[in-house]
Structure formats: structure tokens, C-alpha cells
Amino acid sequence: MELFLTGWLTSLPAFAMPLLLAAVGLILSERAGVLNMGAEGYMAMGAMTGAVVTLTAGNPWIGVGAAILAGAALAGLFAIATVVFRADQILAGLATVALGGGITAVIGRPYLHKTFTGLPRLDPGALADLPLVGGLLFRQDLLAYLGLALVLLLWWGLRATRTGLKLRAVGEDPATADVAGVDVQLYQAGAVLACGALCGLAGAYLSIVSSNVWVEGMVNGRGWIALALVIFARWNPARAILGAVIFGGADAALPRLLALGAQVPTYLLSTLPYLLTILVLVLAALGGRRKDAEPRSLGLAYIRQDRR
Amino acid sequence: MAKLDRVRMAGFLAALPLIGGMTLQRRQAAGPGLAMLSFLGGLAVGIFIGAVTLVAAGVPADDLLDELVVQVFLTSDGLAQTVVLATPLLLAGLSSAVASRIRFWNIGIEGQLWMGAIAAAGVALFHIGPEPLRLPLMMLAACIAGACWIALPLLLKLRLGVSEIVLTLMLSNVAYLIMQHLLFGAWQDPSGSFPISPRFDDAATLPGLGWGDVHAGILIALIAGLALWVLMERTRAGFHANAIGLNPVAARAAGIPVAATVVLFVLLSGALSGLAGGVIVAGTEHRLTQFIGINMTFSGIVIAFLARFNALATIVAALAIAGIYNAGGTLKVFYSVSDGVVVLVEGAVLMCVLIGQFFSAYRIEFARRPATVEDAEGEAA
Secondary structure (H helix, E strand, O other): OOOHHHHHHHHHHHHHHHHHHHHHHHHHHHHOOOOOHHHHHHHHHHHHHHHHHHHHOOHHHHHHHHHHHHHHHHHHHHHHHHOOOOOOHHHHHHHHHHHHHHHHHHHHHHHHOOOOOOEOOOOOOOHHOOOOHHHHHHEHHHHHHHHHHHHHHHHHHHHOHHHHHHHHHHHOOOOHHOOOOHHHHHHHHHHHHHHHHHHHHHHHHHHHHHHHHEEEEEEOOOOHHHHHHHHHOOOOOHHHHOOOOOOHHHHHHHHHEEEEEEEEEEEEEHHHHHHHHHHHHHHHHHHHHHHOOOOOOOOOOOOOOOOO | OOOHHHHHHHHHOOOOOHHHOOOEEEEOOOOHHHHHHHHHHHHHHHHHHHHHHHHHHHOOHHHHHHHHHHHHHHHHHHHHHHHHHHHOOOOOHHHHHHHHHHOOOOHHHHHHHHHHHHHHHHHOOOOOHHHHHHHHHHHHHHHHHHHHHHHHHHHHHHHHHHHHOOOOOOOHHHHHHHHHHHOOOOOOOOOOOOOOOOOOHHHHHHOEOOOOOOOOOHHHHHHHHHHHHHHHHHHHHHHHHHHHHHOHHHHHHHOOHHOOOOOHHHHHHHHHHHHHHHHHHHHHHHHHOOOOOOHHHHHHHHHHOOOOOOOHHHHHHHHHHHHHHHHHHHHHHOOOOOOHHHHHHHHHHHHHHHHHHHHHHHHEEEEOOOOHHHHHHHHHO
């Protein structure tokens, strides 16, 4: 039992980090009022680009950088469509997911199933051998620590800095922010790009850290789960950490339960993360505090002439 | 100060249509000419980008017209295959159009399609009902299963205000896994090791129409299209649905039965997706297989959107998208282009048409007075 728990805890960040990074990216975008459904597409771009660049350049860190840029590039297209041309954010998001899936399938085709060496794990020796939490705390790759630090930084930045305040103002009431001198379009475009970059990083985590290979469809709905996580987190990056641990934990437990040889129906058990997502959304709605937390102008196109 | 100006310049660049003296005004409604022009313009750019993508992916430019138009629409065999592919796409497109009318985002067409396919396959495999009634029972079961699969998101949206987007999508994944559970378990064809069900009896397969692989499913889909056109354009319920789509609050205030209309249209949407699944297993596959629902959600949404949510136009849009699918199959075999290219082309077309709408939704005005200069100076001060 202890062995099972230790293994589960050690593998938890590999499952939780992609969800967390993507969810925090989405929080930035939605806090600026842009409903961003493209996460699945940005993550696919990140995962594919990360793998392809690592394979060709031979250095996983370059791969991570390229993945971030690739996610941001696709988000740039989404930003042009929604922030500049005020396209319907839901439909543009769906188109973005399709573009991400299509581009990665076409470009990544020659690199399918080619394995590579990913990021090294820390190995501080004795510390990592602590019972239960040793592996969780000390035997992760560097990106896990950096990612968590980045999330905390963004949490702080969103609540305590002037930029964070302006970004939130844009999502709540763009007209008021506009009158106060905040460049609404600049902040929205910036938030969308940041979202793409974070989702690209999340995708890189999937290919470069967790599996060291690129497979078509490897994002496998995580972008959508991240979207649900945002609602669970009430648009707060700190609460997203909790959500990512719950979802990642459920995800991490599945392969371990199967490896134990437990007589369970594999496919039905695999529905758990999705059912959990639904349950969490229902509980969040029953809690009744969702509407308070949701940015008031989420999903609405703003033009200056709307000002009242 | 200079640095601040540079930051502000970047802001203006991000808001390109607002640059300099331009301002945006919402149009109440674009005239038919302009609406058509911006739609066709977006469509043309989208198709152009799609074509460039195909060439970049390795299809010779000379063959493009042949593969995308001649082979899939202008030869008898090619057109027959396009019609076969269009059958479930038309039903999926109708499903999306019906739900979109009342602004319900059905992103779970695939899930309802899987459940419909499973229900129809269940009726066929367990020989439920007398043989002459087998096919109608299968189609009915597919409709009911699809409607049931959308009922939960509908209930949660109406009762608790939970977003249907994530719910329908999550249920799609659940349905897919249930289908896998059956195909790798109880329903697997015992005569092989593939994840497919046994072949249906003849009584459970839709008859062919003697033209390629085209089967009676296309008639079902066309009848559904006509019936929905009547429902949406010629009945009281359709009028109510339009009002709800435009403004649910005003619709309720005007005494329109909002909840009943929403329930009717959403359940119809689920039933149509389920029927698509039933038609594929009974007409094309003759058994339950793994790949029948792939990309149906997005394709359905693209078809409905390109058809402007009109049931008759959906028929044309479904044929066009089916042509791309048909060509995609050939390109995959002969030029080893990933079949992801089909989704890529769909995505590019949708994105371009969405952007094109900007020009019919807003009027760009060039300021005649130097007000914006004063504004800019005021801001800079």
C-alpha cells in the first residue's frame, strides 16, 4: 500500500502540471474577458512542436521554448480573430482547436512515435528517499518546480500588481477600463497570447516531460478539462492548483490501479476523469458562487462605441 | 515618456481596425448584398488557405482541382461516395443547426452519435422486435439514445445554469469509452480479434439504392432536413426558437414558452445526432465499429454555420464538407497526407468566414474631425 501511494504521489505532478498550466493560462484570458476554448489546440501545438524541435535540435530546453512560441503563435491567430475582428469567441475557439489538431497532424506526421530523451529529473539522493512524499517533493524534473513557481507568480501578479488590476478591469467592464485609460485590446491580446504560451508549455510537459514522444491526439481532452477547471477554480490561479491536484490525482491513479492487476473494466474506469469534471461543475453550480467569480464581460466583444 | 509612447503604439497595432482615425460602429443589420459579400469573401480566403495548405502538405497543385472537385462531385462513383459520406454529416449538421437556433452549444454531437450507434447496434445484435420492424426500431432507438445523452446537459443547464459546452463535450468522451468497453468486451465479434461487433442481419441493414454504396439513409437524412426546414421556418415553434435565439429575456417577457421550446429543440438536436449514428451502422458499416464518430462534432458545427443555420442550406454545406472528406481519403492514400488535413481545411474555412463577418457586423468609419488626435493628446498628457 505504501509503495502504491509513494508511486502515485511521485507521478502526480506529471498528470497535474499540464492541467494546471493550461488552466492558469485560460484564467488569464478569461479574466481579460476573452472566452478561450482553444486550449486543446494550443496544447497540441506545444506537444508536437516540443517533440519535433527536441528531436531535431537535440536539446529538450530548446524544445520547451519552441513549444511556448508555437502555443502563442496559434493564440495570436485567435487573438486576431476575436480581439481585432471581434469574431464569435466560441466558434473561433472551436476553429482554433481544429487548426491546432490539423496543423500538428500534418507537420508532426514524420515524427510520430519517435522517442527522445526528455528533461532530466532531480536526484538529490537521500532527500528523495523520504517515505511517501520524497519522490513527490524532490524527484521531479526542473520544469515542475519552475511551472509551480510561475503559477504562484501569476496568482500574485493578477491580484497584487497594477497590470493584474487592469487586466481584471478589462474583463469586468471594458468600457470603464477604456475610459480610465486602459488599452482594452492590448490587454486582451496580451492575455490571449499568455494563455497560448502557457498552454504550449502544458503541451510540452505532455510530450517532453511525461512521455518523451509525440503521438497524434496525445492531449486527449485535457484542454477541455482545463476549461472546466477554470470554473472550479472560480478564475483564481491558487484554487486551480487544488483542482489540478484533484484531477491529476484521479488521472494518475488509473494506470496504477490497472498495473496492480485490479479486476476493473479498463474503459469504464477511464470515464472517471470526465465524470469527475461533470460532478465538479455541478457542485460548483450548486455552491452558487460561480456567477460572482465569473468575469462579467466574459465572451462579449467590446468596441469603444459601446461605451455608455 | 518615449517608452510609454512605444507601448501605446503596440496597443494601437493590436487594435488594427481602430488605428488612427478609424472607429467601429455596430450595424443593426447588414444588407443582403454586404452580408453575402463578406460571407463569400471569407469563404474564398478560407478555401484558398486550405488549397495552399494541401499543396504545402505535398499535393501537386495541378491535381488539386481534379481531386477536390472533379473526382468527388463530377464522376458517378466519386459523387456516390460523397453522398454516402454526406449522409451522417447532414444529420450532424442539422443537429447543430437546431441547437444553435436557440443558442445551445451542442459540442457533444459525437457522444450522441455514439450512443445512437450503440442503441441501433443493440437492437440489431439482440434481434429485438419482429424483422419487418427491425430497421424502424433501430432508428427509433438511435434517436431516443441520442436525445437521452443530451438530456443531462440540458437539465443541468436549465436547472443550475451549468455551461453545456463542457458538459456535452465530457459526455462525448464518456460515450466513446462506453463504446470501446463494448467493442473490446461483450459485443466483440467472436470470429476475430478486431474491436468490431458481429455483422448485422440483412433485416437490420438499410437497403442500397443501386448507386455505389449509397443507401436509404440519405433519404432519411433528406426527409429530416425538409421536416426541420418546415419546423424552423414555417411553424410557431420555429418562430419562438428564433425569438429565443435573438434574446431569451425579451422572448420570455413576450410570453413565449421559453423552457418548452428549448427542451424541444435541444432534444431534437440530440435525436438527430443519435440518428446519424444509427444510419452509419445500419447503412454504411453494417456493424458497430470504432471510428464512425471521429470529428463529427466539429464538422456538424462547421456545416451548420456555413449554412447559416438554415436546414435546406445544410444539405448543400454537408455535401461540400463530404467532398472534402472524400478527397481527403484519396489524398491520404496517394500523397500520404495526414487525414488531419481535412480538419485543418475545415478550421481554416470556419476561421476565415468568422473573420469575414466582421465587415458585415461593423461599419468602419473614418473620422472627419481631428477628434482622435485630441483624444490621443489628452491621453498622452
